[in-house]
Amino acid sequence: MPIYEYVCMECESHFEELVRGEELVACPDCAATNVSRQFSSFAVHGLSKPVTAGGGGGCCGGSCGCGH
Numbered sequence: 001m002p003i004y005e006y007v008c009m010e011c012e013s014h015f016e017e018l019v020r021g022e023e024l025v026a027c028p029d030c031a032a033t034n035v036s037r038q039f040s041s042f043a044v045h046g047l048s049k050p051v052t053a054g055g056g057g058g059c060c061g062g063s064c065g066c067g068h
Contacts, residue, residue: 009034 007014008027017025026033 005038006035007038008032009036014038 001018001020003016003018005016010032011030013027013029015028024033025035027035
């Protein structure tokens with residue numbers, strides 16, 4: 001049973017819901033069923049590049065104005 005992230009199209013509330021099959025999802029704040037499933041933040045983070053040490057862009061890589 002996956003947990004999905006939703007936004008209510010009526011009151012704009014953001015919430016997560018445990019969904020079983022094609023179960024109808026209702027907003028916990030206003031009870032509207034006009035909701036839209038959102039991309040999971042976990043899935044978005046999985047697409048980013050890993051941070052590596054010593055690759056410039058840090059404070060003394062020039063981005064903070066330390067003059068080096």
